[in-house]
Amino acid sequence: MNYTRLIIAAITFCLAIPLSAQSYQATIPYQMLGGKMIVEMKVNGHAHPFIFDTGGHTALTAKACQALQIAATDSMKITDVNNVEGYHKTVHIENLTTPDNVINFKNVPSLVINEVKGWECFGVDGVIGSDLFASAIVSIDSQTRTITVTSAERPSTVSLRKMLNFTRDGGMPIISVQIAPASNIDVLFDTGSPGLLSLIESDFENIQSEASMNIVSEGYGEGSVGVAGQADKASSYRIQIPLLSVGAAKFRNLTTCTGKHPYTLLGVKLLEYGKVTIDYPRRRFYLEAFQPDYEINTPCNNFDLTVKDGDLYVSTVWSSTKGKIAVGDKVIKINGKPTKKYDFCESILNGIPELEKKKKTKLTIETASGVKDIIYEKE
Structure with a gap:
């Protein structure tokens, strides 16, 4: 059953968080709850639950800031998942520590966000975003439900044949994928997005004439929820894609919906098909697919x-x-x-x-x- 999509990500540029020069490897367990990755991090020594969101910026709810007695110091302009721009207050978290106490991120810039519709369902105090790991290598393994954060003095040992370079400035994991026969589009790997692929309208329009895609249905309904609130009702298309290639991994007969995000999103369901490693300093994305070819064929509700x-x-x-x-x-x-x-x-x-x-x-x-x-x- 597909409900109104709850996507709390804030799409923005990464900020480097200074870490010590020594080698480290931390493990962050996660659980899946309603299509979200839930992790625990320590804020100034005390454990708090967060959504782990590679398409977002590290954030605390206003309620959590009040409870932690952290005062806003500045503001930041962001663009949310519905492509809505706005300014949000920012705070600095003195110590943000992995649950195994291996890494302590100091003086972390964090957005202050009001709880939006559905936020209360996940019982979290904020978002852990890509900006936190600007100087690290992050590996996400759905088979062990763990996120491994490693110092980046040496590159990942994953084969370069499984590697895709970032295609945009700013530090976000934006890579190029191919829709057969030969249409390349940039996608943001966004664990805050609940599906496998969410295609933006502009990408669909740009490649429609040359890519092998079919419109299977046209819809009208409620918009998704971002940090600026819920988007207005809008039309969208269901698109059937015979072949999507993410590096060497192939996904056949995938159905997706068009949206109005800043980028086409490669969502958290990708983790069901392979292990993902993101080398942020070297701007590299690796997908170690569990098998080379997948038949998706997921039916949708009428x-x-x-x-x-x-x-x-x-x-x-x-x-x-x-x-x-x-x-x-x-x-x-x-x-x-x-x-x-x-x-x-x-x-x-x-x-x-x-x-x-x-x-x-x-x-x-x-x-x-x-x-x-x-x-x-x-x-």
Whole structure:
């Protein structure tokens, strides 16, 4: 079930965080919660949970700053995941330490962000972003659920055949991937993005005539959530990509949706298919794929749903249900039984139980033209 995407990343440039010159290797365990990587770091000696987000900037919530008694010292202009620019206050974290106490990042610049819709579901106090690791090598292994941070006096030992260079200035892990037959686009590796690939409209328009892609559906619905708030309702396309190549790894029959991000995003699902290493000082990205070729073929819902004030509403309508239902229509029955009250956070983290693992479900929906029975299904 696809809910309104909750993407809390702030896209910005990296700032170097000075570390001691000695060699180090720290291990940060992570867990997956609602499509987010959750890690624990110590702020001035005390453990706090964070979202690990390679597409974002290190940040603390305003609530956490107040509890930690850290005062704002400056402000910074950022562009969030919805391409909205704005100024945010900044603070400096005196000590930000890995949970094994191996690395202590000192005087860390951090954005101050207000909690946005859905933030409370993850129980975190901020974001750990790419800027924190500007002088380090970071390896992410989904099989052990660990992030390894290593000093960068020597390059990674991963084969250069698995390496892609960063393509943009600024220190973010932006690399070039290929959509067959020969269309190259820049993508940001963003663990804050929940899918495998999220294609921006401009990239789609630029390569549509030369790349092998098919529009399978057109949708209209609620926007994703960034640090500046939720984007306005907008149209988007579902695009079927026969072949996406990330270095030597191939992903076949991938379906993605167009969006309005600053960059096309290569999301956290990439970690399901391989180990990722980012050598920030040398501007190198490595993907050690678990196998060379993947068939994706993930079906999508014919409309999307979200929970508001305990009730279930239509959040996005795709082509096959266009004209039958609309964004904001309320679901009142599931398979003939009245809907119960749903917890928003539970829906974000675990979905709606009555709709999980079923190919088709009959939903009774209140629309502007009356009550209708609509089949909710994958297509």
